[in-house]
Amino acid sequence: MSTKVLLISAILVGLLSLSSCRSLGELSEQKTYSSTPQYGGSPTPADGSGGGYNPTPTPTPTYGTTPTPSYGTTPTPSYGSTPSTPSTPSTPDVPTKHDFCGSCDYWKSHPDVIIAAIGSLGNIGKTFGDACSLIVGKKLENLHDALSNTRTDGTGALLREGAAAYLNSIVNNKFPFSTQQVKDCIVVAMTSDGAASAQADIFKKANDHHYKN
Numbered sequence: 001m002s003t004k005v006l007l008i009s010a011i012l013v014g015l016l017s018l019s020s021c022r023s024l025g026e027l028s029e030q031k032t033y034s035s036t037p038q039y040g041g042s043p044t045p046a047d048g049s050g051g052g053y054n055p056t057p058t059p060t061p062t063y064g065t066t067p068t069p070s071y072g073t074t075p076t077p078s079y080g081s082t083p084s085t086p087s088t089p090s091t092p093d094v095p096t097k098h099d100f101c102g103s104c105d106y107w108k109s110h111p112d113v114i115i116a117a118i119g120s121l122g123n124i125g126k127t128f129g130d131a132c133s134l135i136v137g138k139k140l141e142n143l144h145d146a147l148s149n150t151r152t153d154g155t156g157a158l159l160r161e162g163a164a165a166y167l168n169s170i171v172n173n174k175f176p177f178s179t180q181q182v183k184d185c186i187v188v189a190m191t192s193d194g195a196a197s198a199q200a201d202i203f204k205k206a207n208d209h210h211y212k213n
Helices: 004-037 106-108 111-118 123-130 131-138 142-150 154-171 179-189 193-207
Strands: none
Touching: 106 111, 106 123, 106 131, 106 154, 111 123, 111 142, 123 131, 123 142, 123 154, 123 179, 131 154, 131 179, 142 154, 154 179, 179 193
């Protein structure tokens, strides 16, 4: 009896072992099958529709509306008011008083008054003659040059005081010498240095209000 029981137990154990081996073999085959890549056939889409490859469409990027730049209103430049036209300097008044006598220094310092009195700075040759012009040379061309000369001889003194006397005779009708008398005296006195020096002293007194007839 016990021998039968042992035999049946051995048979049962063998069957269980065989069943276990089959189960393990099937499991191994399933793993091998699942890990092998499959190249044939198209994948079945998840939504059940068949056929072909349907790639997911690439979304189109949206950039929005390009902003229009705003530069604002162009400012109008302001340059201020238009500068006024500079006024023309007035012509100096000509001294026409009957008792006016300008010294040599006065006329020398006021060339604008000389121009106002005779219309220019004058010309020594035209005023006192060509002989006088030849004596003094080309360095002294007009009355202002004659008034400003620095010669220390009688001719230099006559040119200074004679030019002042000439202008005084024009602007002052009570001057001791007329315009023609001044011109004649200068032409005569130019003949010698002594005569020029003596006539220069006479003109200086008249120009300084110290002359007496």
